[in-house]
Amino acid sequence: MKVFDDDLKEFEADGAAPLPVTTDEGYVEHEGARIRYTTYGAGLPVILLHGGLGHSGNWGNQVPALITSGYRAVLIDSRGHGRSTRDTRPFSYELMASDVLAVMDVLHLEKAGLVGWSDGACTALILAAKVPSRIAGVFFFACNMDPSGIKPFEATPTLNRCFARHMKDYAQLSATPEHFGDFVEDVTLMQQTQPNYSTPDLAKISVPVAIVQSEHDEFIKREHAEYLAQAIPNAEFSVLNAVSHFAPLQRPEQFNTAILEFVGKVLPRDGAKNSLYEPS
Numbered sequence: 001m002k003v004f005d006d007d008l009k010e011f012e013a014d015g016a017a018p019l020p021v022t023t024d025e026g027y028v029e030h031e032g033a034r035i036r037y038t039t040y041g042a043g044l045p046v047i048l049l050h051g052g053l054g055h056s057g058n059w060g061n062q063v064p065a066l067i068t069s070g071y072r073a074v075l076i077d078s079r080g081h082g083r084s085t086r087d088t089r090p091f092s093y094e095l096m097a098s099d100v101l102a103v104m105d106v107l108h109l110e111k112a113g114l115v116g117w118s119d120g121a122c123t124a125l126i127l128a129a130k131v132p133s134r135i136a137g138v139f140f141f142a143c144n145m146d147p148s149g150i151k152p153f154e155a156t157p158t159l160n161r162c163f164a165r166h167m168k169d170y171a172q173l174s175a176t177p178e179h180f181g182d183f184v185e186d187v188t189l190m191q192q193t194q195p196n197y198s199t200p201d202l203a204k205i206s207v208p209v210a211i212v213q214s215e216h217d218e219f220i221k222r223e224h225a226e227y228l229a230q231a232i233p234n235a236e237f238s239v240l241n242a243v244s245h246f247a248p249l250q251r252p253e254q255f256n257t258a259i260l261e262f263v264g265k266v267l268p269r270d271g272a273k274n275s276l277y278e279p280s
Helices: 009-014 063-068 093-106 119-130 157-173 177-193 199-203 222-231 252-266
Strands: 024-030 033-040 044-049 071-076 112-117 135-141 209-214 236-240
Touching (some): 009 157, 033 063, 033 093, 044 093, 063 252, 071 093, 112 119, 119 135, 157 177, 199 222, 209 222, 209 252, 222 236, 236 252
Parallel strands (some): 044 112, 112 135, 135 209, 209 236
Antiparallel strands (some): 024 033, 033 071
């Protein structure tokens, strides 16, 4: 049965679907922060990077699909988000990309596929640009790579519901629950001023990339997504119909089909014990 939560009423009330039980979880101390990770399943690793103000639990609709398809899902709370801490430095995508690499090192992941949503997509693409030998491919959903790609902000009931859920989750998960206002301000500053990748910067990206745009994205201009697909060598471009910036929550079956199609190309399961994956 198809599950739709287009207006995010269920997400506001209950959050995303609960994650499976795992015994593979922990923290990585890196650059003044404790970065929380969990993993699920076995096989070639797919790292899921959530959006700004959210946390790894927002992937509850995607993890079972990856496990069923024979992959190992690796979830990370970005620094300052969820159960991860931060230091006093400003947020930056480069710093969060380095956190992901630190988790990969601790888990002995020689190479992984990355699925990024919003801020997580930017983090994923920056990591791929910096260490392409470690990244099998990037599923880049709903983000910009320079400030020109952002639409003027307009509040909507759907956005308000999502924000309300983020506020509740931050209060429950964060080591500094009283600092939600500062957290929002600091993340917003990063989003408004970063990233700043030029066309020549994008042209240097050498890993497989899928630029995925939603039909009704509230934040990202479609023409910017199309530009990214043209500027990044051999990138694919696709549109998810009838959804917005929150497609993984709104219509998870549609979103999961897209990520599994891409992951199947960059992490083929035939010969799983090859150079792409080194078990921990």
